[in-house]
Amino acid sequence: MTATPSQPYSPFVPCAQPAQPVRAVRAAQPTRPAQPAPGVSRAARDVLTLLALPLLAALALPAAFAGGGTRRWFGGRSESQRAEAQAAKDAAAAAFYELDTAQRDLRISIETITAVDDSPAARRVVSDFEALGRRIDEASQKYITAVDAHDLDRVELEASVAARARTELTAAKDELGRVKQDLDRFERGLAPLLGKAETQLARLAPAVERARQALLAASNALDAVRQSGLKADDLAARLAALGPELTRLNQGAGQHGVPETLERAERVSREAGAVRAEAERLPERAAETDHRLVSLRTRAQALTTRSGQVEPVLSELRRRFSAACWQDLQQVPEQTAENVRQAELKLKEAQAARDAQRWPDATSLLSTVRALLNHTDEAVSAAGDRLRRLNAVQKDPQQEIDRTRFAIRDAQRLAMSGRNTPDPRHARPLDHSVGRLDRAIATLEGRHPDYWHFLTETEAVRQTVARVVSQIREERGGPA
Structure with missing residues (x-):
């Protein structure tokens, strides 16, 4: 059935339309006058008919009183059949418009589903709707044919013609009703897919707006960080990479699809939020890096001092206990000196990374320094702990x-x-x-x-x- 001009506009790409017959304008009218004679307009014929009626009555009246000739009596059964046929025509027209309205409404639902869902189930729904459309066209054509075949406004309408018109129009109405029932069942089956699609559509606008706001907040946070003297070049690069994504969001779901637009909006919100969080934490991260540099440098100096105590401990172990008690500690002084040297070298590299505001590099280097100093601390402590435990067990x-x-x-x-x-x-x-x-x-x-x-x-x-x-x-x- 062809959509009327009052059909609501849908922003989405419509689904495939079935072949649609052209509706006659007269199908929208409950009754229509008889066809005018060729060459004579309908208005002229109506005037001639009105002028001829008194003359016909005058000519027929004497013959009727004389009892001669044949007379045709219009009324009674013919008028009753005409009224029944007209009622059947009105009922068929109502069924036709009811089916037409239901089809237009359902087409909007189908377009909503196809705009959001490209699954096999959604494609099957489109195919089934096209098949229903063909059935609707067939039923509509049957109705239009029945209306065109019978002029119920004709003056000399035979009772048999009216009865046949009523039968055909009733059959057309029944067929329209059956198709409408199938259409209603089909619509009820769409509920899960339609609900899911409507839910996604309801999420679309808020998700896109959240993405825009997240990008704006990240940009503002980055500007504030730069004003404090921090460069944050890596964060600026990450934020710039989201620019094309914002362009696609602005182009809309009609071009990129609802699921893809939703996924893109959520990703942009998430990544922009991460940039904002890191930008806001950057001053604190810089202060923390400075503190760790000072702390680890102090610890390395302390270990250098402590490592000088390892050799006297080893000397006492060698003097008082068997080789099995101390030979695994022989390399501690050299390992300690090497570890402290490596730690100091890494500290210099970490300081250079911090000065260049290469925060990931600075953090990684400081973690390496901490591991080296921890290992050195354990080795230095092991020598003193060994001597203490051996002294205790030797005594008791x-x-x-x-x-x-x-x-x-x-x-x-x-x-x-x-x-x-x-x-x-x-x-x-x-x-x-x-x-x-x-x-x-x-x-x-x-x-x-x-x-x-x-x-x-x-x-x-x-x-x-x-x-x-x-x-x-x-x-x-x-x-x-």
Whole structure:
């Protein structure tokens, strides 16, 4: 059916239209007068008819009273059939317009869906709507043909002609009604797709506006940072890269599609928001970088001082304990000096990056310096800690022995709790730990005890016992 001029304008690309027959203007009229004779206008014929009626009546009246001739009586059944046919014509016209209105409304819904959704389901909807359009055209053509075939305003309308007109117009109305029912069912089936499309359309304008506002806020934040003396060239480049995206947003969904425009608006909002956040944090980041440079430089100087204490510690370890107790620390002084040298070099590079306001480079270099100093600190501390622990165990090894045996006995009691015999999975590692402790104690005998081996063995025994305890508690549902 052809859309009327009052059809609402849709900003989207319309779906494919089915072939549409041309409607006769007379289909929009409930009745129409009889066709004028060739060469005589309708108005002239009406005048002639009015002038001829008195004359015909005068000629017919004597013959009627004389009882001669044949007379034709118009009225009665003919007029009743004419009225019924006219009623059928009016009902068919109402069905025609109702179907036409429903089709126009549904076409707007189809255009809404196709503007948003390019899925197979949406393409199937377009195909089904085209098929319905062809059925609507066929039903409409049947109605127009029935209207054109019968002039219900003709004066000498036979009852049989009126009855036939009523039958054809009623059939046309029924067919229009059936197609309208199919159209209504089709429209109800569109509800999920139409709801989704309308939701996306409702999100479109706010999303685009948010993207514009996010870009404006990022630009303002960048201007404020530059006024404070910071360059922020990388942020400016990131913001400039969003310029073409704003152009596409301004071109609208009609050119780029609703889903693509929504995705673009959300991406622009997200990236512009990130630029704004980094720009606003840039002064704080600069101050933090300056603080870290000073702090790490001070720490490197302190480690240089501490590293000078490693050699005296190693000298004492060599003098009082066997080689096994200190030989793994031999390289600490050289490693410490090298690490401090590398840290100072990286600090200079970080300072240059900060001066050039290359913030990612400065941050990365400072992280490298921190890692180097942490490793150096651990190595320097290890030498002093080794001497302290060896002094303690040399003075009183029994304290370490008692500590380890207590851990083993505590684990054994837990393993036997609520049982007559321990679980072999728990008993075996605990028994092995007892033997391992005894062997470690045996290494203390002799002229040059290996105290460091003793300490590492007792530490390993306690770790094994702790794993068994954790396993038991986990199996029994208690706290680990």
